[in-house]
Amino acid sequence: MTDCQGDGAGCPMDLYEKLNAQGDKVRALKAAKAEKADIDVAVQLLLKLKVDYKQMTGQDYKAGCPPSENSVPPDNGPAVDGADDEDTVDPWNVSTTSAKGVDYDKLIVRFGSSKIDKELVDRIEKVSGQKPHRFLRRGIFFSHSLIYNSISSYCSRWLQDVFDIPLVIQMTDDEKYLWKDLTLEECHRFAVENAKDIIACGFDINKTFIFSDLDYMGASPEFYRNVVKIQKHVTFNQVKGIFGFTDSDCIGKISFPAIQAAPSFSNSFPQIFGGRKDTQCLIPCAIDQDPYFRMTRDVAPRIGYPKPALLHSTFFPALQGAQTKMSASDANSSIFLTDTPKQIKNKINKHAFSGGKDTVEEHRKYGGNPDVDVSFMYLTFFLEDDEQLEKIRQDYTSGALLTGELKKILIETLQPMIAQHQERRKQVTDEIVKQFMTPRPLNFNI
Amino acid sequence: MTDCQGDGAGCPMDLYEKLNAQGDKVRALKAAKAEKADIDVAVQLLLKLKVDYKQMTGQDYKAGCPPSENSVPPDNGPAVDGADDEDTVDPWNVSTTSAKGVDYDKLIVRFGSSKIDKELVDRIEKVSGQKPHRFLRRGIFFSHSLIYNSISSYCSRWLQDVFDIPLVIQMTDDEKYLWKDLTLEECHRFAVENAKDIIACGFDINKTFIFSDLDYMGASPEFYRNVVKIQKHVTFNQVKGIFGFTDSDCIGKISFPAIQAAPSFSNSFPQIFGGRKDTQCLIPCAIDQDPYFRMTRDVAPRIGYPKPALLHSTFFPALQGAQTKMSASDANSSIFLTDTPKQIKNKINKHAFSGGKDTVEEHRKYGGNPDVDVSFMYLTFFLEDDEQLEKIRQDYTSGALLTGELKKILIETLQPMIAQHQERRKQVTDEIVKQFMTPRPLNFNI
Numbered sequence: 040m041t042d043c044q045g046d047g048a049g050c051p052m053d054l055y056e057k058l059n060a061q062g063d064k065v066r067a068l069k070a071a072k073a074e075k076a077d078i079d080v081a082v083q084l085l086l087k088l089k090v091d092y093k094q095m096t097g098q099d100y101k102a103g104c105p106p107s108e109n110s111v112p113p114d115n116g117p118a119v120d121g122a123d124d125e126d127t128v129d130p131w132n133v134s135t136t137s138a139k140g141v142d143y144d145k146l147i148v149r150f151g152s153s154k155i156d157k158e159l160v161d162r163i164e165k166v167s168g169q170k171p172h173r174f175l176r177r178g179i180f181f182s183h184s185l186i187y188n189s190i191s192s193y194c195s196r197w198l199q200d201v202f203d204i205p206l207v208i209q210m211t212d213d214e215k216y217l218w219k220d221l222t223l224e225e226c227h228r229f230a231v232e233n234a235k236d237i238i239a240c241g242f243d244i245n246k247t248f249i250f251s252d253l254d255y256m257g258a259s260p261e262f263y264r265n266v267v268k269i270q271k272h273v274t275f276n277q278v279k280g281i282f283g284f285t286d287s288d289c290i291g292k293i294s295f296p297a298i299q300a301a302p303s304f305s306n307s308f309p310q311i312f313g314g315r316k317d318t319q320c321l322i323p324c325a326i327d328q329d330p331y332f333r334m335t336r337d338v339a340p341r342i343g344y345p346k347p348a349l350l351h352s353t354f355f356p357a358l359q360g361a362q363t364k365m366s367a368s369d370a371n372s373s374i375f376l377t378d379t380p381k382q383i384k385n386k387i388n389k390h391a392f393s394g395g396k397d398t399v400e401e402h403r404k405y406g407g408n409p410d411v412d413v414s415f416m417y418l419t420f421f422l423e424d425d426e427q428l429e430k431i432r433q434d435y436t437s438g439a440l441l442t443g444e445l446k447k448i449l450i451e452t453l454q455p456m457i458a459q460h461q462e463r464r465k466q467v468t469d470e471i472v473k474q475f476m477t478p479r480p481l482n483f484n485i
Numbered sequence: 486m487t488d489c490q491g492d493g494a495g496c497p498m499d500l501y502e503k504l505n506a507q508g509d510k511v512r513a514l515k516a517a518k519a520e521k522a523d524i525d526v527a528v529q530l531l532l533k534l535k536v537d538y539k540q541m542t543g544q545d546y547k548a549g550c551p552p553s554e555n556s557v558p559p560d561n562g563p564a565v566d567g568a569d570d571e572d573t574v575d576p577w578n579v580s581t582t583s584a585k586g587v588d589y590d591k592l593i594v595r596f597g598s599s600k601i602d603k604e605l606v607d608r609i610e611k612v613s614g615q616k617p618h619r620f621l622r623r624g625i626f627f628s629h630s631l632i633y634n635s636i637s638s639y640c641s642r643w644l645q646d647v648f649d650i651p652l653v654i655q656m657t658d659d660e661k662y663l664w665k666d667l668t669l670e671e672c673h674r675f676a677v678e679n680a681k682d683i684i685a686c687g688f689d690i691n692k693t694f695i696f697s698d699l700d701y702m703g704a705s706p707e708f709y710r711n712v713v714k715i716q717k718h719v720t721f722n723q724v725k726g727i728f729g730f731t732d733s734d735c736i737g738k739i740s741f742p743a744i745q746a747a748p749s750f751s752n753s754f755p756q757i758f759g760g761r762k763d764t765q766c767l768i769p770c771a772i773d774q775d776p777y778f779r780m781t782r783d784v785a786p787r788i789g790y791p792k793p794a795l796l797h798s799t800f801f802p803a804l805q806g807a808q809t810k811m812s813a814s815d816a817n818s819s820i821f822l823t824d825t826p827k828q829i830k831n832k833i834n835k836h837a838f839s840g841g842k843d844t845v846e847e848h849r850k851y852g853g854n855p856d857v858d859v860s861f862m863y864l865t866f867f868l869e870d871d872e873q874l875e876k877i878r879q880d881y882t883s884g885a886l887l888t889g890e891l892k893k894i895l896i897e898t899l900q901p902m903i904a905q906h907q908e909r910r911k912q913v914t915d916e917i918v919k920q921f922m923t924p925r926p927l928n929f930n931i
Contacts, residue, residue: 213713223710253713257706264669264699267659270737275721278736290724291716294740 051096051106058092058100061085094280094333139410155350172197198321199246205311205481206247208237209302213252217291227253234472236376239464242475245482248311249475252298258478261314262307268342269297273334281330300335303347310478320347356416360392374417376461380454387414387446387453394435395442406438407445414442414449421452497542497552504538504546507531540726540779585856601796618643644767645692651757651927652693654683655748659698663737673699680918682822685910688921691928694757695921698744704924707760708753714788715743719780727776746781749793756924766793802862806838820863822907826900833860833892833899840881841888852884853891860888860895867898 065081092100163171199206210230216223230251237249255262275293278284284293301307305318312318322332329351336346357372371390374383394412396402409415409432422428431448434440511527538546590600609617645652656676662669676697683695701708721739724730730739747753751764758764768778775797782792803818817836820829840858842848855861855878868874877894880886 216713217717223714253710254706256709257703260700260703263702263709267662267699267737268669270740271663271735273736274733275730275736275739276732279732284721286722286725287720289717290719290721290740290743291713293721294716294736297736 051092054088054092054095055100055106058085058088059102061088062102095277097276097280167201169201198323199243203484204246205483206242207302207308207311208234208242208247208249209299210234210249210251211299213256213291213298214295216253217289217295223253227251231472231476234476235464235467236460238467238471238475239460241463244471244475247475248308248478248481249472250478251476254476255478256298259307259309261309262301265301265304265307266297269300269335269338270294272338272341273297277334281334296331296334299331300338303332303335303339304344306344308478311481316344319345321350322347323350323352326351355420356413358386358390358392358413360411360413374453374457376457376464378457380458383453383457384450387450388443391417391446391449393442393446395445396438399441402441403438407435407440407442409435412442412445414446417449418445418452421449421456497538500534500538500541501546501552504531504534505548507534508548541723542726613647615647644769645689649930650692651929652688653748653754653757654680654688654693654695655745656680656695656697657741657745659702659737659744660741662699663735663741669699673697677918677922680922681910681913682906684913684917684921685906687909690917690921693921694754694924694927695918696924697922700922701924702744705753705755707755708747711747711750711753712743715746715781715784716740718784718787719743723780727780742777742780745777746784749778749781749785750790752790754924757927762790765791767796768793769796769798772797772799801866802859804832804836804838804859806857806859820899820903822903822910824903826904829899829903830896833896834889837863837892837895839888839892841891842884845887848887849884853881853886853888855881858888858891860892863895864891864898867895867902 061081061084065078065085068078068081089100092098092106096106098106160171198204210233212223212226212230215221215226215229219226221229230253234249234251256266273296275284278293278296282296303320303322304316305312305320306314306316324332329349332347332349336349339346355373358374359372371386374386378386392411392413394408394410394415396405396407412435415432415435418428418431422431431440431445435445507527507530511524511531514524514527535546538544538552542552544552606617644650656679658669658672658676661667661672661675665672667675676699680695680697702712719742721730724739724742728742749766749768750762751758751766752760752762770778775795778793778795782795785792801819804820805818817832820832824832838857838859840854840856840861842851842853858881861878861881864874864877868877877886877891881891
């Protein structure tokens with residue numbers, strides 16, 4: 040990508056001309072009655088370019104209207120929420136009007152990523168020699184950008200175990216301070232508490248570095264150097280377009296995306312990568328975090344670093360249904376890692392939105408709808424056995440399985456998992472957290 | 486100052502009401518034919534409030550027109566450059582149309598500071614038991630905010646020597662990187678080279694800490710914590726108003742003022758002040774740096790810190806005259822610390838703007854004008870003896886002293902000073918720089 044004006048992301052005029060050319064191509068294909076698949080590919084690229092254009096300029100692309108110089112997006116309008124009737128997905132808002140939840144196929148087009156299809160899952164199995172994680176098999180991590188190149192990169196625990204790679208986990212306590220009405224000390228304490236839950240998931244201490252921004256920024260000149268590099272190459276117009284910031288936002292929020300971006304570059308961690316800047320990074324993240332990493336991927340080549348690869352995960356739905364929001368302040372909106380077996384049972388029985396019919400008779404006759412049933416959605420996250428899950432789906436759809444029975448399966452799946460987690464978390468001492476959070480070399484083979 | 490909307494600096498409506506009240510007061514004083522001095526004081530406060538209002542809202546205050554909600558200053562308009570015919574003074578631009586240079590009395594009103602008058606200089610002499618530095622005696626440091634409270638604070642070398650206080654010197658190499666087309670490594674190297682010149686001025690190594698932002702940010706979690714605190718309490722609207730940033734500026738520039746502000750707070754240096762956050766800071770700076778510290782003084786009470794005090798210095802004029810700019814890239818625009826005795830002589834003889842007459846005869850008859858004569862201005866900076874300086878002023882004004890003779894005095898004053906500086910600089914080894922730049926305790930009594 041060329042940089043015409045030194046203000047990042049190529050220049051609007053380049054993109055405008057690309058859009059003109061792509062529009063011509065689509066019209067030519069249609070006029071020539073080309074194959075539907077070919078037209079679809081051209082249209083998808085056109086849509087992607089339009090999203091990029093809107094993000095860069097704040098304007099909708101219109102043929103014949105070149106970008107104006109001072110174009111900015113309207114205040115308060117998150118740019119990724121481009122069209123009516125679309126889901127809203129940005130780092131601070133996720134909303135949808137559909138009970139099935141967010142339409143991820145649309146998001147894939149909007150965010151310009153690619154779906155993790157059967158072929159790719161098979162390929163991961165072949166390379167790793169292990170059965171891919173159920174999150175990959177079931178499309179919970181549903182899209183990717185560059186997983187092909189990312190085997191030698193950071194990754195989540197499963198990828199870590201299978202591929203023997205180092206994992207770096209950023210706790211953005213500075214972000215929490217900037218967005219919430221909390222003190223720095225509170226935000227830092229929450230970060231350490233969260234680290235305990237992460238450690239309880241079983242990460243390998245020899246391959247995992249967990250850090251708080253508030254600590255690590257002041258412990259690594261290399262990290263700050265990368266932050267400043269990124270901050271020099273991103274304008275307010277760009278973060279306004281990407282994140283919907285306004286002039287009333289504090290300068291901390293405005294510059295924060297650079298801090299979220301810096302760990303994507305391996306020389307931010309000289310103690311791990313020995314100053315190498317060419318080690319590529321894979322970021323498994325929920326798709327609402329995508330704007331940060333779109334920005335990062337845009338900046339990377341301009342500061343001489345490889346682009347990070349992304350694995351996008353779906354959202355974990357609230358108990359009340361996929362179109363409502365989970366909230367840490369509403370105990371009934373989700374199952375918490377601190378819940379007792381009784382709380383788990385009560386919450387699921389009382390609050391988990393059901394795709395079943397109103398009466399047993401109707402349910403037996405017409406069957407339930409697993410696509411909107413939150414208990415079933417949770418099972419796709421937590422039940423390991425693919426065949427058992429498929430049987431549940433079929434039985435629930437046919438009406439053979441009642442809502443109460445489905446809920447019981449979920450309760451009995453979750454209760455031991457969470458109890459085990461709590462048991463492991465108890466064993467995570469402050470000393471262990473300190474070890475995970477100490478900058479140090481890690482053991483891996485890349 | 487109350488904070489009505491959580492977006493800093495009190496709220497525009499509060500300030501608007503203060504302005505209404507102050508306008509009423511001025512009118513009442515005039516109607517009552519009060520003492521001129523009383524009216525002047527009331528008018529000065531009114532002017533100051535108007536400047537604050539413009540900075541906060543981007544609008545000129547008008548009685549009867551309350552501030553609108555989304556008011557912002559026009560892009561590209563540095564807010565301190567409020568009226569026509571006024572000097573432009575902000576951290577990146579200093580310009581004036583007067584050969585005498587910037588009108589500092591006007592700046593004092595505009596910036597809301599106070600002049601260092603005879604009374605204050607006498608008071609410094611009494612408290613310190615030493616003759617005040619010529620920069621104070623001659624108004625080179627010409628205004629102050631809170632010097633009364635600042636004896637137990639950081640200070641420049643003279644203040645350090647006289648008052649036995651620690652001095653912290655910030656090298657903003659990150660700022661240079663953000664504003665200039667240079668690499669991080671180049672900016673850092675320049676900072677170290679500049680540190681050598683500073684050290685050569687004779688600062689006490691036991692009382693002086695010099696730091697590069699690029700190094701110290703990554704070496705002090707306390708420093709970054711203060712940066713984030715400041716960044717949370719300053720909005721883009723505010724920095725837009727104060728510094729004239731636009732939407733096309735990179736997010737690094739936009740958030741940089743917080744990094745310039747953080748060293749004003751003593752707990753940014755726990756190795757020196759042991760975590761105390763109540764040690765007040767005195768900042769001797771050229772008045773073009775004032776916007777940073779106006780912002781800092783505004784933020785300080787809202788994050789629980791004392792406001793830093795300021796000592797404003799005049800600008801050192803360019804050889805070609807006070808209305809032109811010194812430039813590091815124009816060797817003839819100033820005397821450099823690296824100049825040879827011959828270069829000093831040639832530059833002053835060829836380029837120093839003269840306040841003398843065209844011929845010796847005219848000069849003898851009408852006399853010269855020391856107020857616009859750059860050689861005389863330089864002597865006010867460099868000649869220690871007040872009586873000798875006054876005699877030169879009188880002789881030049883009367884015509885007894887010719888321009889060539891005045892220039893000769895300056896040349897003979899500067900040549901040994903600069904030679905001595907060069908000699909001292911040679912003795913500043915990399916090891917000494919390293920010591921000055923190492924975070925460590927300092928020796929002082931406050």
